[in-house]
Amino acid sequence: MLPRLVYRLLTEVSPRLAWKAAHLWAYKGTRAVAAHRRRAARGELFPPFLFLALTNACNLHCRGCWIESRGPVFRLSEAEVDAVIASGKRRHSWFFTLLGGEPMMYPGALDIPRRHPDCYFQIITNGLFFGDDNVREIRRLGNVTPLVSLDGPEEANDRRRGAGVFAAATDGMARLKREKILFGVATTVTGQNLDEVTSDEYVRGFIRRGAMYLWYYVFRPVGADPAPELCVDREQMLELRRRLLVLRRRHPIVLIDTYWNAAGEAVCPAALGLGFHIGPRGSIEPCPPLSFARETIRDNQGDLAATIDRSRFLRAFQEFVRARTRGCVILERPGELAEFLRQWNVTDYSGRDALAEIAAGTARTSHHLPGEEIPEDYWFYRLLKRQLFFGMGGYG
Numbered sequence: 001m002l003p004r005l006v007y008r009l010l011t012e013v014s015p016r017l018a019w020k021a022a023h024l025w026a027y028k029g030t031r032a033v034a035a036h037r038r039r040a041a042r043g044e045l046f047p048p049f050l051f052l053a054l055t056n057a058c059n060l061h062c063r064g065c066w067i068e069s070r071g072p073v074f075r076l077s078e079a080e081v082d083a084v085i086a087s088g089k090r091r092h093s094w095f096f097t098l099l100g101g102e103p104m105m106y107p108g109a110l111d112i113p114r115r116h117p118d119c120y121f122q123i124i125t126n127g128l129f130f131g132d133d134n135v136r137e138i139r140r141l142g143n144v145t146p147l148v149s150l151d152g153p154e155e156a157n158d159r160r161r162g163a164g165v166f167a168a169a170t171d172g173m174a175r176l177k178r179e180k181i182l183f184g185v186a187t188t189v190t191g192q193n194l195d196e197v198t199s200d201e202y203v204r205g206f207i208r209r210g211a212m213y214l215w216y217y218v219f220r221p222v223g224a225d226p227a228p229e230l231c232v233d234r235e236q237m238l239e240l241r242r243r244l245l246v247l248r249r250r251h252p253i254v255l256i257d258t259y260w261n262a263a264g265e266a267v268c269p270a271a272l273g274l275g276f277h278i279g280p281r282g283s284i285e286p287c288p289p290l291s292f293a294r295e296t297i298r299d300n301q302g303d304l305a306a307t308i309d310r311s312r313f314l315r316a317f318q319e320f321v322r323a324r325t326r327g328c329v330i331l332e333r334p335g336e337l338a339e340f341l342r343q344w345n346v347t348d349y350s351g352r353d354a355l356a357e358i359a360a361g362t363a364r365t366s367h368h369l370p371g372e373e374i375p376e377d378y379w380f381y382r383l384l385k386r387q388l389f390f391g392m393g394g395y396g
Protein backbone atom coordinates (compact mmCIF):
# COMPACT_ATOMS: atom_id res chain seq x y z
CA MET A 1 0.00 0.00 0.00
CA LEU A 2 2.72 2.48 1.02
CA PRO A 3 4.61 2.60 -2.33
CA ARG A 4 1.30 3.16 -4.14
CA LEU A 5 0.35 5.91 -1.69
CA VAL A 6 3.71 7.61 -2.18
CA TYR A 7 3.27 7.31 -5.95
CA ARG A 8 -0.16 8.93 -5.69
CA LEU A 9 1.22 11.74 -3.57
CA LEU A 10 4.02 12.38 -6.05
CA THR A 11 1.78 12.35 -9.09
CA GLU A 12 -1.56 13.71 -7.84
CA VAL A 13 -0.56 16.48 -5.42
CA SER A 14 1.37 19.58 -6.40
CA PRO A 15 4.95 19.27 -5.03
CA ARG A 16 4.63 22.71 -3.40
CA LEU A 17 1.43 21.72 -1.62
CA ALA A 18 2.85 18.35 -0.58
CA TRP A 19 5.88 20.12 0.88
CA LYS A 20 3.67 22.58 2.77
CA ALA A 21 1.60 19.72 4.19
CA ALA A 22 4.74 17.82 5.19
CA HIS A 23 6.20 20.86 6.92
CA LEU A 24 3.17 22.67 8.37
CA TRP A 25 0.90 19.70 9.08
CA ALA A 26 3.14 16.70 9.73
CA TYR A 27 6.35 18.24 11.10
CA LYS A 28 4.78 21.11 13.03
CA GLY A 29 1.96 18.77 14.15
CA THR A 30 4.58 16.50 15.70
CA ARG A 31 6.16 19.49 17.44
CA ALA A 32 2.72 20.61 18.63
CA VAL A 33 2.06 17.20 20.20
CA ALA A 34 5.52 17.22 21.83
CA ALA A 35 4.89 20.71 23.25
CA HIS A 36 1.48 19.55 24.49
CA ARG A 37 3.08 16.60 26.30
CA ARG A 38 5.61 18.90 27.98
CA ARG A 39 2.81 21.23 29.08
CA ALA A 40 0.74 18.32 30.37
CA ALA A 41 3.74 17.11 32.41
CA ARG A 42 3.83 20.57 34.05
CA GLY A 43 0.09 20.42 34.69
CA GLU A 44 -0.72 23.10 32.10
CA LEU A 45 -3.74 22.85 29.86
CA PHE A 46 -3.64 24.04 26.24
CA PRO A 47 -4.41 21.83 23.24
CA PRO A 48 -2.11 21.15 20.28
CA PHE A 49 -5.07 21.51 17.88
CA LEU A 50 -8.07 23.83 17.93
CA PHE A 51 -11.43 23.77 16.19
CA LEU A 52 -12.85 27.12 15.17
CA ALA A 53 -16.53 27.13 14.23
CA LEU A 54 -16.43 30.32 12.18
CA THR A 55 -20.20 30.57 11.80
CA ASN A 56 -23.35 28.55 12.43
CA ALA A 57 -24.71 29.54 8.99
CA CYS A 58 -25.14 26.67 6.58
CA ASN A 59 -26.79 26.16 3.21
CA LEU A 60 -27.81 22.57 4.06
CA HIS A 61 -29.95 21.04 6.80
CA CYS A 62 -28.61 17.52 7.22
CA ARG A 63 -30.30 14.92 9.33
CA GLY A 64 -28.55 14.38 12.67
CA CYS A 65 -26.64 17.69 12.52
CA TRP A 66 -26.25 19.38 15.91
CA ILE A 67 -25.74 22.91 14.54
CA GLU A 68 -28.70 25.26 14.73
CA SER A 69 -28.45 27.03 11.38
CA ARG A 70 -32.05 28.18 10.91
CA GLY A 71 -32.06 30.87 13.62
CA PRO A 72 -29.85 33.94 14.04
CA VAL A 73 -26.45 33.83 12.38
CA PHE A 74 -23.41 34.09 14.64
CA ARG A 75 -19.83 34.45 13.56
CA LEU A 76 -16.42 34.97 15.08
CA SER A 77 -14.98 38.34 14.15
CA GLU A 78 -11.81 38.58 12.12
CA ALA A 79 -10.00 39.98 15.16
CA GLU A 80 -11.21 37.07 17.32
CA VAL A 81 -10.08 34.49 14.78
CA ASP A 82 -6.66 36.13 14.54
CA ALA A 83 -6.35 36.36 18.32
CA VAL A 84 -7.12 32.65 18.76
CA ILE A 85 -4.59 31.69 16.10
CA ALA A 86 -1.96 33.99 17.60
CA SER A 87 -2.52 32.34 21.02
CA GLY A 88 -2.11 28.93 19.41
CA LYS A 89 1.13 29.92 17.75
CA ARG A 90 2.57 31.16 21.03
CA ARG A 91 1.94 27.64 22.42
CA HIS A 92 3.36 25.86 19.34
CA SER A 93 -0.11 24.92 18.09
CA TRP A 94 -0.20 25.57 14.36
CA PHE A 95 -3.03 23.34 13.15
CA PHE A 96 -6.56 24.71 13.08
CA THR A 97 -9.71 23.02 11.93
CA LEU A 98 -12.18 25.52 10.49
CA LEU A 99 -15.76 24.35 10.63
CA GLY A 100 -19.28 25.63 11.08
CA GLY A 101 -22.05 25.59 10.02
CA GLU A 102 -20.43 25.77 6.64
CA PRO A 103 -17.09 27.54 7.07
CA MET A 104 -16.91 28.53 3.39
CA MET A 105 -19.98 30.74 4.03
CA TYR A 106 -17.89 32.83 6.44
CA PRO A 107 -16.97 36.07 4.70
CA GLY A 108 -13.27 35.96 3.92
CA ALA A 109 -12.82 32.32 5.00
CA LEU A 110 -9.79 31.94 2.76
CA ASP A 111 -8.29 35.18 4.05
CA ILE A 112 -7.56 33.36 7.32
CA PRO A 113 -4.93 30.98 5.89
CA ARG A 114 -3.61 33.90 3.84
CA ARG A 115 -3.03 35.92 7.01
CA HIS A 116 -1.35 32.97 8.74
CA PRO A 117 0.97 31.29 6.23
CA ASP A 118 2.94 29.63 9.06
CA CYS A 119 -0.13 27.56 10.10
CA TYR A 120 -2.04 24.73 8.46
CA PHE A 121 -5.82 24.75 8.11
CA GLN A 122 -8.25 21.94 7.61
CA ILE A 123 -11.63 23.14 6.36
CA ILE A 124 -14.48 20.74 7.11
CA THR A 125 -17.01 21.54 4.42
CA ASN A 126 -19.99 20.21 2.54
CA GLY A 127 -17.96 20.68 -0.64
CA LEU A 128 -20.43 22.97 -2.40
CA PHE A 129 -18.14 26.01 -2.55
CA PHE A 130 -15.35 24.73 -4.75
CA GLY A 131 -15.90 26.78 -7.86
CA ASP A 132 -12.86 27.66 -9.98
CA ASP A 133 -11.96 30.82 -8.04
CA ASN A 134 -11.91 29.22 -4.60
CA VAL A 135 -10.04 26.17 -5.83
CA ARG A 136 -7.37 28.32 -7.51
CA GLU A 137 -7.05 30.35 -4.32
CA ILE A 138 -6.63 27.20 -2.19
CA ARG A 139 -3.91 26.05 -4.56
CA ARG A 140 -2.20 29.44 -4.39
CA LEU A 141 -2.33 29.48 -0.58
CA GLY A 142 -0.96 25.97 -0.12
CA ASN A 143 -1.69 25.74 3.61
CA VAL A 144 -5.27 24.47 3.36
CA THR A 145 -6.64 20.96 3.13
CA PRO A 146 -10.37 20.70 2.45
CA LEU A 147 -12.17 17.82 4.15
CA VAL A 148 -15.41 17.19 2.28
CA SER A 149 -18.22 15.56 4.27
CA LEU A 150 -20.03 12.81 2.38
CA ASP A 151 -22.04 10.15 4.14
CA GLY A 152 -22.07 7.16 1.89
CA PRO A 153 -22.72 6.60 -1.79
CA GLU A 154 -24.92 9.05 -3.70
CA GLU A 155 -28.34 7.81 -2.66
CA ALA A 156 -27.54 7.40 1.04
CA ASN A 157 -25.68 10.72 1.16
CA ASP A 158 -28.47 12.67 -0.50
CA ARG A 159 -31.06 11.09 1.77
CA ARG A 160 -29.26 12.68 4.71
CA ARG A 161 -27.85 15.84 3.10
CA GLY A 162 -30.31 16.72 0.37
CA ALA A 163 -30.94 15.96 -3.29
CA GLY A 164 -28.05 16.71 -5.63
CA VAL A 165 -25.50 17.27 -2.86
CA PHE A 166 -23.33 14.26 -3.76
CA ALA A 167 -23.07 15.27 -7.42
CA ALA A 168 -22.29 18.90 -6.55
CA ALA A 169 -19.68 17.95 -3.94
CA THR A 170 -17.96 15.48 -6.25
CA ASP A 171 -17.89 18.16 -8.99
CA GLY A 172 -16.00 20.34 -6.54
CA MET A 173 -13.69 17.42 -5.77
CA ALA A 174 -12.96 17.06 -9.48
CA ARG A 175 -11.75 20.67 -9.50
CA LEU A 176 -9.64 20.07 -6.37
CA LYS A 177 -8.09 17.05 -8.09
CA ARG A 178 -7.44 18.98 -11.29
CA GLU A 179 -5.56 21.64 -9.31
CA LYS A 180 -3.58 18.91 -7.47
CA ILE A 181 -4.80 19.95 -4.02
CA LEU A 182 -4.38 17.68 -1.01
CA PHE A 183 -7.89 16.96 0.20
CA GLY A 184 -9.86 14.33 2.09
CA VAL A 185 -13.36 13.02 2.56
CA ALA A 186 -15.12 12.66 5.92
CA THR A 187 -17.74 9.97 6.28
CA THR A 188 -20.00 9.35 9.24
CA VAL A 189 -20.36 5.66 10.00
CA THR A 190 -23.80 4.60 11.19
CA GLY A 191 -25.25 1.24 12.12
CA GLN A 192 -27.03 1.33 8.79
CA ASN A 193 -24.22 2.28 6.40
CA LEU A 194 -21.28 0.43 8.00
CA ASP A 195 -21.05 -2.22 5.27
CA GLU A 196 -21.36 0.28 2.46
CA VAL A 197 -18.86 2.87 3.68
CA THR A 198 -16.20 0.35 4.67
CA SER A 199 -16.37 -1.55 1.38
CA ASP A 200 -13.44 -1.65 -1.04
CA GLU A 201 -15.66 -0.09 -3.66
CA TYR A 202 -16.45 2.94 -1.48
CA VAL A 203 -12.79 3.57 -0.67
CA ARG A 204 -11.72 3.05 -4.29
CA GLY A 205 -14.37 5.53 -5.46
CA PHE A 206 -12.72 8.34 -3.48
CA ILE A 207 -9.24 7.30 -4.53
CA ARG A 208 -10.41 7.67 -8.13
CA ARG A 209 -11.80 11.11 -7.26
CA GLY A 210 -8.43 12.19 -5.91
CA ALA A 211 -8.94 12.12 -2.11
CA MET A 212 -5.70 11.44 -0.24
CA TYR A 213 -7.35 10.67 3.07
CA LEU A 214 -10.66 9.32 4.25
CA TRP A 215 -11.75 10.29 7.73
CA TYR A 216 -14.28 8.13 9.53
CA TYR A 217 -16.52 9.56 12.25
CA VAL A 218 -18.85 7.40 14.26
CA PHE A 219 -22.39 8.72 14.48
CA ARG A 220 -23.47 10.40 17.74
CA PRO A 221 -27.19 10.85 18.44
CA VAL A 222 -27.15 14.59 19.23
CA GLY A 223 -29.07 17.59 17.99
CA ALA A 224 -32.74 18.35 17.49
CA ASP A 225 -33.19 15.19 15.41
CA PRO A 226 -30.86 12.73 17.17
CA ALA A 227 -31.84 9.69 15.05
CA PRO A 228 -30.77 7.06 17.63
CA GLU A 229 -31.62 4.28 15.18
CA LEU A 230 -28.41 5.21 13.34
CA CYS A 231 -26.15 4.36 16.31
CA VAL A 232 -23.42 1.74 15.94
CA ASP A 233 -23.72 -1.22 18.33
CA ARG A 234 -20.82 -3.06 20.00
CA GLU A 235 -20.43 -5.78 17.39
CA GLN A 236 -20.56 -3.18 14.62
CA MET A 237 -17.94 -1.07 16.43
CA LEU A 238 -15.62 -4.09 16.58
CA GLU A 239 -16.33 -4.81 12.93
CA LEU A 240 -15.48 -1.20 12.05
CA ARG A 241 -12.16 -1.54 13.88
CA ARG A 242 -11.36 -4.83 12.11
CA ARG A 243 -12.28 -3.43 8.70
CA LEU A 244 -10.22 -0.30 9.17
CA LEU A 245 -7.14 -2.43 9.72
CA VAL A 246 -7.80 -4.47 6.58
CA LEU A 247 -8.58 -1.42 4.43
CA ARG A 248 -5.42 0.29 5.66
CA ARG A 249 -3.25 -2.48 4.24
CA ARG A 250 -5.17 -2.65 1.01
CA HIS A 251 -5.67 0.88 -0.33
CA PRO A 252 -3.33 3.76 -1.24
CA ILE A 253 -5.19 6.34 0.83
CA VAL A 254 -4.68 7.36 4.45
CA LEU A 255 -7.60 6.11 6.54
CA ILE A 256 -8.03 8.25 9.62
CA ASP A 257 -9.90 7.55 12.80
CA THR A 258 -9.38 9.42 16.02
CA TYR A 259 -10.99 6.80 18.16
CA TRP A 260 -8.20 4.36 18.90
CA ASN A 261 -4.54 4.79 19.70
CA ALA A 262 -1.76 2.57 18.34
CA ALA A 263 -2.54 -0.08 20.96
CA GLY A 264 -6.19 -0.11 19.92
CA GLU A 265 -7.29 1.56 23.17
CA ALA A 266 -10.08 4.11 23.03
CA VAL A 267 -9.29 7.81 23.03
CA CYS A 268 -11.42 10.82 23.92
CA PRO A 269 -9.54 13.82 22.49
CA ALA A 270 -11.31 16.26 24.83
CA ALA A 271 -10.43 14.22 27.92
CA LEU A 272 -6.80 14.23 26.84
CA GLY A 273 -6.86 17.96 26.15
CA LEU A 274 -5.89 17.40 22.51
CA GLY A 275 -8.41 19.79 21.04
CA PHE A 276 -11.19 22.12 22.18
CA HIS A 277 -13.94 23.69 20.15
CA ILE A 278 -14.52 27.42 19.85
CA GLY A 279 -18.09 28.15 18.88
CA PRO A 280 -19.24 30.99 16.61
CA ARG A 281 -20.08 33.06 19.70
CA GLY A 282 -16.62 32.55 21.15
CA SER A 283 -17.57 29.87 23.66
CA ILE A 284 -14.79 27.43 24.61
CA GLU A 285 -16.39 23.99 24.52
CA PRO A 286 -14.98 20.50 25.21
CA CYS A 287 -15.63 19.26 21.67
CA PRO A 288 -17.86 20.01 18.65
CA PRO A 289 -20.96 17.99 19.66
CA LEU A 290 -20.91 19.43 23.21
CA SER A 291 -21.96 23.04 22.80
CA PHE A 292 -21.59 23.97 26.48
CA ALA A 293 -19.14 26.36 28.02
CA ARG A 294 -18.29 28.36 31.09
CA GLU A 295 -15.69 30.52 29.37
CA THR A 296 -15.35 32.49 26.17
CA ILE A 297 -12.36 33.68 24.18
CA ARG A 298 -13.06 37.20 25.45
CA ASP A 299 -12.34 36.32 29.10
CA ASN A 300 -9.06 37.34 30.75
CA GLN A 301 -8.75 40.29 28.33
CA GLY A 302 -8.67 37.83 25.44
CA ASP A 303 -5.77 35.78 26.83
CA LEU A 304 -6.93 32.40 25.50
CA ALA A 305 -4.05 30.43 27.00
CA ALA A 306 -4.83 31.76 30.47
CA THR A 307 -8.56 31.17 30.03
CA ILE A 308 -8.12 27.54 28.97
CA ASP A 309 -5.46 26.80 31.56
CA ARG A 310 -7.60 28.28 34.35
CA SER A 311 -10.83 26.66 33.18
CA ARG A 312 -12.09 24.60 36.08
CA PHE A 313 -14.90 23.33 33.86
CA LEU A 314 -12.64 21.95 31.10
CA ARG A 315 -10.42 20.31 33.70
CA ALA A 316 -13.43 18.89 35.55
CA PHE A 317 -14.77 17.56 32.25
CA GLN A 318 -11.51 15.69 31.72
CA GLU A 319 -11.74 14.20 35.22
CA PHE A 320 -15.40 13.33 34.69
CA VAL A 321 -14.61 11.40 31.51
CA ARG A 322 -11.47 9.71 32.84
CA ALA A 323 -13.33 8.45 35.91
CA ARG A 324 -15.86 6.67 33.70
CA THR A 325 -14.48 5.60 30.35
CA ARG A 326 -11.71 5.90 27.79
CA GLY A 327 -14.46 6.31 25.20
CA CYS A 328 -17.29 8.77 24.66
CA VAL A 329 -19.44 9.90 27.58
CA ILE A 330 -22.05 11.33 25.21
CA LEU A 331 -22.80 7.79 24.09
CA GLU A 332 -22.07 5.84 27.25
CA ARG A 333 -23.29 8.13 30.06
CA PRO A 334 -25.79 10.67 28.73
CA GLY A 335 -27.70 10.93 32.00
CA GLU A 336 -24.60 11.48 34.16
CA LEU A 337 -23.20 13.87 31.58
CA ALA A 338 -26.35 15.99 31.67
CA GLU A 339 -26.16 16.02 35.47
CA PHE A 340 -22.49 17.02 35.38
CA LEU A 341 -23.22 19.87 32.96
CA ARG A 342 -26.10 21.02 35.12
CA GLN A 343 -23.92 21.04 38.23
CA TRP A 344 -21.38 23.18 36.43
CA ASN A 345 -24.11 25.60 35.47
CA VAL A 346 -22.83 25.78 31.92
CA THR A 347 -24.20 28.02 29.22
CA ASP A 348 -25.86 26.12 26.40
CA TYR A 349 -24.71 27.63 23.09
CA SER A 350 -26.65 25.21 20.89
CA GLY A 351 -29.59 27.54 20.28
CA ARG A 352 -31.82 24.69 21.51
CA ASP A 353 -32.09 22.86 24.80
CA ALA A 354 -29.14 20.55 24.17
CA LEU A 355 -28.97 19.64 27.85
CA ALA A 356 -32.48 18.20 27.70
CA GLU A 357 -31.55 16.37 24.49
CA ILE A 358 -28.57 14.72 26.17
CA ALA A 359 -30.55 13.94 29.32
CA ALA A 360 -33.15 12.16 27.19
CA GLY A 361 -30.48 9.95 25.58
CA THR A 362 -30.05 6.24 26.26
CA ALA A 363 -26.70 4.67 27.19
CA ARG A 364 -25.02 3.14 24.12
CA THR A 365 -21.77 1.57 23.03
CA SER A 366 -18.89 3.86 22.25
CA HIS A 367 -15.48 2.99 20.83
CA HIS A 368 -14.26 1.90 24.30
CA LEU A 369 -14.15 -1.88 23.98
CA PRO A 370 -12.31 -3.13 27.09
CA GLY A 371 -10.83 -6.59 26.70
CA GLU A 372 -11.40 -6.52 22.94
CA GLU A 373 -8.86 -3.90 21.89
CA ILE A 374 -7.41 -4.49 18.44
CA PRO A 375 -3.95 -2.91 18.09
CA GLU A 376 -2.80 -1.33 14.84
CA ASP A 377 -1.04 -4.07 12.89
CA TYR A 378 0.63 -1.88 10.26
CA TRP A 379 3.86 -0.08 11.26
CA PHE A 380 2.97 3.01 9.19
CA TYR A 381 -0.22 3.62 11.15
CA ARG A 382 1.43 2.76 14.47
CA LEU A 383 3.96 5.47 13.73
CA LEU A 384 1.33 8.00 12.65
CA LYS A 385 -0.80 7.37 15.68
CA ARG A 386 2.11 7.65 18.08
CA GLN A 387 3.44 10.84 16.58
CA LEU A 388 0.72 12.68 14.82
CA PHE A 389 -2.97 12.38 14.36
CA PHE A 390 -3.59 10.81 17.70
CA GLY A 391 -6.50 13.20 18.11
CA MET A 392 -5.47 15.65 15.42
CA GLY A 393 -8.48 17.61 14.37
CA GLY A 394 -10.61 14.69 15.42
CA TYR A 395 -14.15 14.83 16.65
CA GLY A 396 -13.35 11.75 18.67
Ligand code: SF4
Nearest residue numbers: 268270287328395396
Ligand atom coordinates in the same frame (compact mmCIF):
# COMPACT_ATOMS: atom_id res chain seq x y z
S1 SF4 B 1 -15.10 10.98 22.45
FE1 SF4 B 1 -17.11 12.02 22.76
S2 SF4 B 1 -16.74 13.45 24.47
FE2 SF4 B 1 -14.73 12.80 23.70
S3 SF4 B 1 -14.17 14.39 22.20
FE3 SF4 B 1 -15.21 12.76 21.07
S4 SF4 B 1 -17.37 13.37 20.97
FE4 SF4 B 1 -16.39 14.59 22.57
